[in-house]
Amino acid sequence: MKIAVLLSAGRHPVSGAAVLPRMEAQAIRLAAGLGEAIGLHAGPDAAAVREALGLGLARIEHVAIPEGGDPVPALIARLAALAPDLVLAGRRGQGGAESGIVPYALADALDLLLIPDVIAVTSGDGAGTLTLDQSLGRGALRRVSLRGPVLATVHPDAPPPLAYAYGRARRGSIDGLGSAPTLTAGPDMAVEERPYRRRPKLVKGAPTGGSAAERLKAATGESGSAAKGRLLVEPDPEEAAREILAYLRQIGVLAASSGASSDASTPTP
Amino acid sequence: MTRLRRDPRAERTAIQVAGAARPRYDRTARRSSSGSGRPRRDPRAERAGQRVVGEARPRFDLSQVIRVEGPVIADTQPRATTAPAPPKILIVEDPAFLVAVVPDAPGGRLSAHDRQVLGAARALAGREGAVALLTLGACEGPGPAGADRWIRLDDGTEAYDPAGRAARIAAALNGLKPRHILFPESLDGGDLARRVAVRMGEPLFTNAEVVAANGLVRPAKGRRVEQRIAPGLLTTVAPDAVADYAGPPREARPVAVETEAASPAKLRILAAARVPADPATVPLALAEFVASAGNGITDLDTFRTLVAALRATPGASRVLCDAGLMPRHTQVGASGTVLAATCYFALGISGAPQHLQGVAGCEHVVAVNTDLHAAMIERAGLAIVQDAQIVMPALLRLLAQETGETP
Ligand SMILES: Cc1cc2nc3c(=O)[nH]c(=O)nc-3n(C[C@H](O)[C@H](O)[C@H](O)COP(=O)(O)OP(=O)(O)OC[C@H]3O[C@@H](n4cnc5c(N)ncnc54)[C@H](O)[C@@H]3O)c2cc1C
Ligand SMILES: Nc1ncnc2c1ncn2[C@@H]1O[C@H](COP(=O)(O)O)[C@@H](O)[C@H]1O
Numbered sequence: 001m002k003i004a005v006l007l008s009a010g011r012h013p014v015s016g017a018a019v020l021p022r023m024e025a026q027a028i029r030l031a032a033g034l035g036e037a038i039g040l041h042a043g044p045d046a047a048a049v050r051e052a053l054g055l056g057l058a059r060i061e062h063v064a065i066p067e068g069g070d071p072v073p074a075l076i077a078r079l080a081a082l083a084p085d086l087v088l089a090g091r092r093g094q095g096g097a098e099s100g101i102v103p104y105a106l107a108d109a110l111d112l113l114l115i116p117d118v119i120a121v122t123s124g125d126g127a128g129t130l131t132l133d134q135s136l137g138r139g140a141l142r143r144v145s146l147r148g149p150v151l152a153t154v155h156p157d158a159p160p161p162l163a164y165a166y167g168r169a170r171r172g173s174i175d176g177l178g179s180a181p182t183l184t185a186g187p188d189m190a191v192e193e194r195p196y197r198r199r200p201k202l203v204k205g206a207p208t209g210g211s212a213a214e215r216l217k218a219a220t221g222e223s224g225s226a227a228k229g230r231l232l233v234e235p236d237p238e239e240a241a242r243e244i245l246a247y248l249r250q251i252g253v254l255a256a257s258s259g260a261s262s263d264a265s266t267p268t269p
Numbered sequence: 270m271t272r273l274r275r276d277p278r279a280e281r282t283a284i285q286v287a288g289a290a291r292p293r294y295d296r297t298a299r300r301s302s303s304g305s306g307r308p309r310r311d312p313r314a315e316r317a318g319q320r321v322v323g324e325a326r327p328r329f330d331l332s333q334v335i336r337v338e339g340p341v342i343a344d345t346q347p348r349a350t351t352a353p354a355p356p357k358i359l360i361v362e363d364p365a366f367l368v369a370v371v372p373d374a375p376g377g378r379l380s381a382h383d384r385q386v387l388g389a390a391r392a393l394a395g396r397e398g399a400v401a402l403l404t405l406g407a408c409e410g411p412g413p414a415g416a417d418r419w420i421r422l423d424d425g426t427e428a429y430d431p432a433g434r435a436a437r438i439a440a441a442l443n444g445l446k447p448r449h450i451l452f453p454e455s456l457d458g459g460d461l462a463r464r465v466a467v468r469m470g471e472p473l474f475t476n477a478e479v480v481a482a483n484g485l486v487r488p489a490k491g492r493r494v495e496q497r498i499a500p501g502l503l504t505t506v507a508p509d510a511v512a513d514y515a516g517p518p519r520e521a522r523p524v525a526v527e528t529e530a531a532s533p534a535k536l537r538i539l540a541a542a543r544v545p546a547d548p549a550t551v552p553l554a555l556a557e558f559v560a561s562a563g564n565g566i567t568d569l570d571t572f573r574t575l576v577a578a579l580r581a582t583p584g585a586s587r588v589l590c591d592a593g594l595m596p597r598h599t600q601v602g603a604s605g606t607v608l609a610a611t612c613y614f615a616l617g618i619s620g621a622p623q624h625l626q627g628v629a630g631c632e633h634v635v636a637v638n639t640d641l642h643a644a645m646i647e648r649a650g651l652a653i654v655q656d657a658q659i660v661m662p663a664l665l666r667l668l669a670q671e672t673g674e675t676p
Contacts, residue, residue, distance in 0.1 A: 011490065011491060012491070013491030013492065014491070016491070016493065094491065095490055095491055096489070096490065097475075097489050097496070098475070098476070098488075098489060098490075098491075099473065099475040099476075100459070100463065100475065101463055101466065101467070101473060101475075104463040104464060104466070104467045105467055107467075108467040108468070113432070113537045113538070114431075114432070114464075116431075116456070116459075116460045117456055117460070124539075129539065133544075135456070136456065136543070137455075137456050137555075138546055138551070138555045138556070138557050139546030139547075139551035139552065139555045139556070140543065140544065140545050140546040141543070141544040141546075142429065142541055142542070142543050142544070143540075143541070143542050143543075143544055144429060144538055144540070144541045145538075145539045145540045145541075146537050146538045146539055147537050147539060150537075190498065190499075191496040191497065191498050192496070192497045192498070193489075193494045193495070193496055193497075194494065194495060194497070195493070195494060195495070196488055196492050196493055196494055196495045197495060199478060199479070199510070201509065202385075202509050202510065202511075202512060229649055229650045229651060229652055230650070230651050230652065231646070231652045231654070232651075232652070232653045232654065232655070233641060233654045234654055234655060235653060235655060237655060237656075237659045237660050237662075237663035238663050238666075238667070240637070240653045240655050240660050240663065241660060241663040241664040241666070241667045242667060243651065243653070244614075244635055244637075244651065244653070244660075244664060245664070245667060245668070247633075247635060247650070247651045248558075248579070248612065248614075248635070251611065251612055251632075251633050252376075252378070252611075253557060253558040253581075253611055253612040253633075254558070254579060254580070255580070
């Protein structure tokens with residue numbers, strides 16, 4: 001199976017130093033369990049992704065594009081030539097706009113199937129089939145079996161990256177593939193940049209209007225669910241149990257049983 | 270030539286209002302018999318006289334100056350509260366433009382994030398615009414959440430086909446021609462937004478933390494800078510960044526849009542099955558529903574059976590973890606795990622501040638405790654003051670009964 005891992009030049013979120021984004025390192029690990037993988041990077045400088053050699057890739061292909069150019073056309077051209085069965089990318093870049101649109105643009109241009117937020121890849125039973133586990137959040141998964149070629153983006157819940165090995169990093173090679181002919185600017189948006197300003201966290205259930213006293217109440221948790229809560233003092237245990245189950249069903253955390261009374265399954269307006 | 274001697278006691282008993290359990294006095298009666306002769310002002314009664322009747326919020330007509338001469342007592346009696354009139358539904362008849370919202374609506378309910386996106390859309394729409402909600406299949410309560418129009422596409426097939434879904438939504442959006450389109454930046458919503466953006470060939474402004482008519486703001490470069498832009502066509506809205514719509518309910522008028530039937534795509538996805546999280550093994554921080562035991566629980570075997578029967582993730586307070594009765598990784602609180610659960614079920618937990626910190630993000634709390642004054646009881650949406658030791662078996666019995674009824 002031919003696997004390509006898309007590598008971008010990331011920046012560490014805290015220090016700002018050049019690093020390989022963690023999700024791409026995780027992608028290398030997923031690829032390592034399946035077969036030989038090559039890395040693919042489009043950017044002005046290949047040194048940005050050298051770290052990926054130590055994390056398990058033997059070979060990286062580098063398409064040089066000018067600073068600030070759009071990597072998508074260069075990546076499309078190279079991937080069309082490679083025709084891999086599986087392309088792995090991070091779900092979001094790191095250190096740039098962090099929009100995560102590159103994989104979607106590639107999948108659209110190359111007519112690849114795109115499966116987002118993958119945490120495990122195994123080869124399926126049939127020839128050319130793959131089974132991907134997609135994270136649905138909160139520990140739930142969707143197991144998708146499909147026929148390749150496929151582009152999958154990696155979710156942070158995937159297994160952690162392999163340890164960096166110096167020897168492997170020395171042995172690996174980066175092949176320059178010449179440069180993309182023209183500078184194509186990305187889909188540009190006239191953004192205005194300034195230093196990040198933290199915004200106050202939204203207080204759940206706080207009234208947008210209302211007096212200061214009401215907002216304080218909401219912030220200290222005295223309003224909201226607590227204020228309109230129901231209090232049963234010394235109920236019959238059976239009665240208490242019924243109330244609890246009805247409440248749990250109403251908010252939808254407990255599956256309704258068909259024997260349950262109808263008012264228990266009516267959701268909140 | 271002596272002045273009549275006053276007898277304050279007798280005066281007070283004369284003006285005492287009969288019938289009240291607490292002694293109450295009608296001091297307006299006194300002024301007619303004695304005193305300076307100048308009518309005494311009663312600011313409260315004057316104020317009450319200025320009140321405009323029939324409104325839920327108190328409103329006062331200050332142009333009226335009313336001298337109320339009647340007894341004050343009559344006013345201070347609790348008045349029958351008029352039932353609040355059903356809120357008026359706001360209608361935007363002829364909107365200047367549309368702001369479309371494509372929610373996740375898992376299971377046909379708007380999630381908290383969806384409501385925030387609707388709130389953001391409402392802010393963009395302002396007075397002239399209308400918010401159009403675009404859902405695949407049913408959706409509950411779009412009007413109160415702030416939608417003026419509701420486009421309901423049919424569900425289509427159950428099979429997992431994100432590309433086909435994006436194609437249908439893009440087609441509907443092309444038919445609708447909104448000025449702005451908002452998506453939640455969630456797992457599903459973010460994926461859909463990017464597919465739609467690529468399909469429409471439009472740039473996408475992702476993860477907006479501020480949504481206003483004069484600009485959108487998103488963090489970039491690892492939150493070291495923020496980028497500002499005038500609202501464009503496609504935007505995804507970050508979670509917990511924008512407030513829900515809080516105004517009166519809106520119309521959510523059903524609208525139909527013509528979409529050309531999408532050509533069936535090549536089916537390359539052979540099968541897709543949802544593997545639900547196993548509540549017993551899912552990490553506590555990710556769990557949806559946590560049932561927790563505290564120092565008030567002595568019968569931990571029943572507790573464990575109950576947790577399994579409710580399909581909840583087990584949690585515990587620090588006391589139980591310190592005592593070795595529950596594993597350390599189940600500890601909820603400041604020095605344990607901070608939960609992101611939808612519902613927290615606390616059995617025999619007092620609700621120490623260190624424990625409540627771990628529960629701060631939970632939307633619903635159910636508490637069973639013998640102590641009426643426990644902090645957990647105060648925090649709970651459903652609080653039951655009862656011995657947890659007898660409520661747990663009752664719950665188990667009820668659950669067993671239900672499963673027995675439905676084989
Ligand atoms: C630095 C620091 C960090 C801490 N971090 C944490 C933390 O992360 N998590 C944490 O949980 N704690 C933490 N604590 C401990 C915390 O302060 C409390 O001591 C602890 O949460 C109390 O646990 P509890 O509610 O189970 O026990 P108790 O306070 O003993 O409460 C037991 C409750 O059960 C009720 N009860 C008794 N019998 C019954 C019955 N039969 N049926 C129903 N109810 C009954 C009682 O009325 C009482 O309200 C921390 C403390 C410190 C100092
Ligand atoms: N210049 C690039 N070269 C190779 N892969 C890239 C490049 N830019 C982005 N990618 C891939 O696309 C993913 C999402 O990036 P982005 O769209 O920039 O958030 C990244 O995690 C990479 O896997």
